[in-house]
Amino acid sequence: MPGVLKPAPQMGDNGGSLYKKREKVHPKKVDGPFRRFKWAVLFLTLGIYYITPWLRWDRGEFSPDQAVLVDLAHRRFYFGPIEIWPQEFYYVAGLLIMAGLGLFLVTTSVGRAWCGYACPQTVWTDLFMVVERWIEGDRNERIRLDKAPMSAGKFAKRTSKHAVWLLIAVLTGGAWVFYFTDAPTLLRELFTGQAPFVAYATIGVLTFTTYSLAGLMREQVCTYMCPWPRIQSAMLDEDSFIVTYKDWRGEPRGSAKSKDAGLGDCVDCMACVNVCPTGIDIRNGPQLECITCALCIDACNDVMDKLGRPLDLIGYSTLNRDKAEAKGEALQPIWKTLLRPRVLIYFAVWSAIGIAMLVVLAGRSRMDIHVAQERNPVYVQLSDGDIRNSYTVKLLNKEARPRQFEVSVSGLQGARLSDPVTGSEPAATVRLDVRPDGVDTYRLQVRAPVASLHAEQTDIRFNAHAVDGEGDAMETTRFSAPASAVAAQ
Amino acid sequence: MSVDPKHSEAGGPGTTGHEWDGIQELNNPLPRWWLWIFYATIAFALVWVVLYPAIPVPGGYTRGTLGYSTRGQGEQALADLQADRNVALKGIDTIPLNELKDHPQLMQAAIEGGRSAFKVYCIQCHGTGAAGAKGYPNLNDDDWLWGGSMEEIHATIVNGARQPDNDNTHVSAMPAFGRDGILTKGQIGDVVEHVLALSGQPHNAAMAVRGKDVFAAQCASCHGPNGEGMREFGAPNLKDGIWLYGGDRATITATVTNSRAGVMPAWKEKLPESTIRQLTAYVHSLGGGE
Numbered sequence: 001m002p003g004v005l006k007p008a009p010q011m012g013d014n015g016g017s018l019y020k021k022r023e024k025v026h027p028k029k030v031d032g033p034f035r036r037f038k039w040a041v042l043f044l045t046l047g048i049y050y051i052t053p054w055l056r057w058d059r060g061e062f063s064p065d066q067a068v069l070v071d072l073a074h075r076r077f078y079f080g081p082i083e084i085w086p087q088e089f090y091y092v093a094g095l096l097i098m099a100g101l102g103l104f105l106v107t108t109s110v111g112r113a114w115c116g117y118a119c120p121q122t123v124w125t126d127l128f129m130v131v132e133r134w135i136e137g138d139r140n141e142r143i144r145l146d147k148a149p150m151s152a153g154k155f156a157k158r159t160s161k162h163a164v165w166l167l168i169a170v171l172t173g174g175a176w177v178f179y180f181t182d183a184p185t186l187l188r189e190l191f192t193g194q195a196p197f198v199a200y201a202t203i204g205v206l207t208f209t210t211y212s213l214a215g216l217m218r219e220q221v222c223t224y225m226c227p228w229p230r231i232q233s234a235m236l237d238e239d240s241f242i243v244t245y246k247d248w249r250g251e252p253r254g255s256a257k258s259k260d261a262g263l264g265d266c267v268d269c270m271a272c273v274n275v276c277p278t279g280i281d282i283r284n285g286p287q288l289e290c291i292t293c294a295l296c297i298d299a300c301n302d303v304m305d306k307l308g309r310p311l312d313l314i315g316y317s318t319l320n321r322d323k324a325e326a327k328g329e330a331l332q333p334i335w336k337t338l339l340r341p342r343v344l345i346y347f348a349v350w351s352a353i354g355i356a357m358l359v360v361l362a363g364r365s366r367m368d369i370h371v372a373q374e375r376n377p378v379y380v381q382l383s384d385g386d387i388r389n390s391y392t393v394k395l396l397n398k399e400a401r402p403r404q405f406e407v408s409v410s411g412l413q414g415a416r417l418s419d420p421v422t423g424s425e426p427a428a429t430v431r432l433d434v435r436p437d438g439v440d441t442y443r444l445q446v447r448a449p450v451a452s453l454h455a456e457q458t459d460i461r462f463n464a465h466a467v468d469g470e471g472d473a474m475e476t477t478r479f480s481a482p483a484s485a486v487a488a489q
Numbered sequence: 490m491s492v493d494p495k496h497s498e499a500g501g502p503g504t505t506g507h508e509w510d511g512i513q514e515l516n517n518p519l520p521r522w523w524l525w526i527f528y529a530t531i532a533f534a535l536v537w538v539v540l541y542p543a544i545p546v547p548g549g550y551t552r553g554t555l556g557y558s559t560r561g562q563g564e565q566a567l568a569d570l571q572a573d574r575n576v577a578l579k580g581i582d583t584i585p586l587n588e589l590k591d592h593p594q595l596m597q598a599a600i601e602g603g604r605s606a607f608k609v610y611c612i613q614c615h616g617t618g619a620a621g622a623k624g625y626p627n628l629n630d631d632d633w634l635w636g637g638s639m640e641e642i643h644a645t646i647v648n649g650a651r652q653p654d655n656d657n658t659h660v661s662a663m664p665a666f667g668r669d670g671i672l673t674k675g676q677i678g679d680v681v682e683h684v685l686a687l688s689g690q691p692h693n694a695a696m697a698v699r700g701k702d703v704f705a706a707q708c709a710s711c712h713g714p715n716g717e718g719m720r721e722f723g724a725p726n727l728k729d730g731i732w733l734y735g736g737d738r739a740t741i742t743a744t745v746t747n748s749r750a751g752v753m754p755a756w757k758e759k760l761p762e763s764t765i766r767q768l769t770a771y772v773h774s775l776g777g778g779e
Contacts, residue, residue, distance in 0.1 A: 018505070020518040220520060376618030380629040380776065383729035388629075388776065420776045421596060445776050 024146070025219060025279035027129060028139035028271075032298025041117045042126055050171075053178035057081075062436035063400035070180050076437070082361065083437070085398065094357045098350055105346040107235040109338050110316070111242035115228065115291035121221050122291065124172070124214035125277065128165055135161045139274060165215045166207070173206030219278035223289050230288075237319075239337055243292045244317040245272075245283045248326035249310075253283075256307055265313050271303050272296035272314055282314055367405065367434075367471040368396040369464040374443075378480045387481045388447040390420075395442070395464060396473075397434040404467040406431050407444065411460040412479055413452035418445050431467065446479060453481045578602075581770075582763050586639040589770060596770060603771025606764050610756070619775055624734055624751055629775045632731040634723045635659050637779040643769040649755035650723070658755055661723040666707065667746030676703050681741045687716040687728050688736060 055067035057080055064071065069078040077084040077092070084091055106113050115122060136142050136157050148154055177199045178186060189195035190203075213221050222229060236242065250266030266283070273281045275296060278289045282296045300314040321331055374390040382388055397403050408429040409415045416426035419442060424430060426447055434440045446460070458479040465472050507514040538544065541553040552558075577598040581589070589596050607619065614625040621627035626634060635645050645659060652658040666672040672680070683700030685692035705714065711724040718726035725733060734740055734749055756765055772778075 018516065018518055019521045019524055021521050224520060224523065374618075377616075377620035377627075377629060380620070380627065381730055382630055383632045383726060383731055385730045390629075390776065420778060421593075421600070421774050422590065423778060443774075 022220065023279060025277065026139045026142050027277045028274040029133060030275040030295050030299045032301060034294035034298045038117055038126065042123050045118060045123050050175050053183040060400045064182060066182055068179065072180060091357060094353055098353050101346060101350040104235055105343065105350055107232060108240055108346060109343045111236065111240050112232055112292045116293040121213060124210060125218050127168065128214045131164045132161055165211055169207040169210035170203065172210040173203035176206050177202050222278065222291055239318045239320055239340055241316045241318055242286055243282060243290060243294055243297060243314065244322050245314050246322060250313050265309050269303055271299040275299040365471060365473060366398040367466055367473050369462055369473045369475050370394040371462045371475045371477045373477050379482060382447060385450050386447045387450060387453060387485055388445055389479050390443060390445045391477065393442045393444050393462065394439055395432060395434045396439050397436065400437045402436045403434050404431050405434055405464045406467055408463050409446055409460055410463060412448050412458055415446050415448045420445055448479065450485045453486055456481055456483055456486055578763050581766055586643055586766065586769060599767045599770035600774045602767035606768050607771055626733060628772050629777060630731055631777040632726060632729055634725055636720050637777050639769055639773055642772050643765065646765050646768055647755065647757045650753040651750055652755045655755050659723055663748040665748040672707065677742060677745050680704050681738060681745060684727050684741055685738060
């Protein structure tokens with residue numbers, strides 16, 4: 001529609017430049033159900049973030065007692081009773097897939113709820129704005145302060161604001177590092193200067209990002225840097241609940257004092273614009289910058305309530321519902337709008353992955369055996385005529401206690417096992433110690449009388465049985481013999 | 490719902506003035522600070538170029554004022570590794586060989602060190618898997634010419650076999666029964682059949698019976714009355730399935746006629762004691778250690 005575009009010479013409203021100065025947003029204080037909900041989410045998420053590393057979980061003497069611990073150095077991930085080894089990383093992959101699908105599910109049903117309520121950028125920005133409001137006052141005072149020349153008072157306010165911001169930022173980075181090592185130990189080391197450099201560096205980087213992203217950049221992170229707002233259009237459809245201005249009811253807008261009977265409900269008080277953390281006007285319709293924090297709903301309802309007009313001039317609605325409402329048609333129940341096929345399919349896939357992961361997790365083995373036949377030499381003829389093969393055997397003990405596994409070989413008559421390093425006598429079974437929560441590697445040798453060899457390659461099976469009775473594992477491999485020995489049969 | 494402001498007369502960013510085939514380019518301006526970040530990266534790069542190795546120049550590259558080099562990092566890492574190893578090596582050097590297996594970690598370190606040294610000094614004859622070849626013993630099996638205990642393996646590596654000017658080297662000399670005319674061709678044929686019988690192979694029974702007497706007279710002093718071999722002389726066991734040069738009729742005949750005398754270097758002049766001890770542990774661990 002070239003006709004509705006502005007003519008080229010004007011080149012927009014920023015003087016034709018390809019860059020523009022930031023228009024600072026001064027969000028006004030607001031109260032209402034959505035604001036209170038956001039406070040609740042803020043306390044909950046920040047609480048989880050700061051408290052989790054300090055929760056303890058007794059796992060015995062051989063494993064750390066931190067409830068949630070990402071032990072990169074030892075390649076273990078602890079989450080309460082669940083312990084993940086690197087080769088079980090598919091659980092984490094599954095969680096990430098669930099998180100992604102969960103985001104789709106939420107977005108397709110209630111819009112950018114993640115952005116508006118739970119995203120760390122939103123939560124920390126909210127926190128930083130509270131600090132700003134406490135120290136510098138509400139919207140109008142802040143605008144005045146911005147315009148005022150530098151004075152002792154302004155300097156003091158600015159300094160204390162940035163100081164508190166930096167403190168929060170340091171604590172944010174400080175909490176992060178506790179997830180990766182024993183929290184009480186690290187806290188002590190951080191203060192005595194004995195903590196590893198990477199801990200200080202991580203705190204430094206996160207301090208910088210928290211301070212700059214939540215304090216200085218705020219809505220620009222969402223508008224310019226985050227890819228999610230760009231992806232959302234694929235998630236949203238005509239039946240997704242989003243923050244909606246009912247223009248059919250509000251327009252034409254005009255002063256509440258006007259006697260003009262043709263005016264809509266919008267009194268153009270700018271309350272919705274003033275509280276907006278991204279500085280947009282929701283009355284222009286759905287737009288990229290809107291994180292659906294719903295604060296404009298609280299602000300508008302406050303005004304409508306005072307004027308005695310119907311609430312929800314701005315409210316959660318879908319494109320279809322809004323259209324129907326405008327025409328005066330009866331609205332279908334909210335649950336019907338929510339439980340449409342698209343939402344149900346997302347939910348089904350999301351929960352299927354979750355259930356599959358739970359089933360696999362519940363049935364997973366706490367021990368394992370890996371066997372690799374040595375290839376050089378493949379076989380050795382012994383002086384009594386027996387043929388011997390060597391195997392590298394890895395025994396995995398996922399329990400946090402030392403265990404002993406009894407290893408045997410099946411599929412080969414008269415096969416006997418021995419450990420050449422300890423010089424043990426060849427026997428039908430060999431008992432091997434395996435360290436707690438770890439892997440021990442043994443080189444085992446299997447010897448078999450020529451009489452039991454009927455082919456150059458014989459499929460055999462290594463069986464590992466936990467001596468404490470809790471678990472079995474096995475792996476198939478091959479036993480090789482020289483053609484001459486087989487031919488002698 | 491309102492109309493998207495970008496496409497309205499009321500507001501929106503306007504266009505850059507660029508137009509191709511009727512398609513106009515909207516001007517959504519970047520924030521100014523974005524541009525400053527770009528300038529900051531340029532400044533960062535300039536500082537980097539001064540501090541770190543950066544620009545190729547004839548004869549090398551600019552070194553940077555910090556003196557950093559990846560090669561230096563690698564050398565430092567190797568030095569750190571060697572320092573770690575020296576701790577284990579000290580233990581391996583001081584503990585008596587037969588007590589090494591009571592120290593599993595030192596034993597493991599010795600075996601790994603020996604594996605590595607073996608790949609450099611021993612595989613030329615004994616093969617990469619220590620499985621030997623014709624004339625070169627297989628070190629994986631349980632048959633030893635000179636003994637398979639830690640001390641015996643150590644002694645063999647230190648002094649080798651049939652080394653001139655070495656008083657402790659393993660020496661044995663099997664007569665060349667045919668070449669030197671000690672036995673006739675017929676007698677050799679008989680004794681070869683007897684040796685085939687000893688090792689349970691197909692043989693001519695009549696010749697073997699005659700060969701038994703020849704064996705008792707000429708061979709039993711070293712190989713034992715029943716051919717079980719004797720380690721003090723490095724005389725191999727003739728009853729088992731393991732043959733250094735081959736157990737078929739033709740090869741045994743050649744061995745009896747012309748004798749055999751394999752050699753092995755005395756490694757004490759070439760390798761430090763520490764390496765020899767590690768090699769000992771490795772060879773002992775291969776499966777035949779006694």
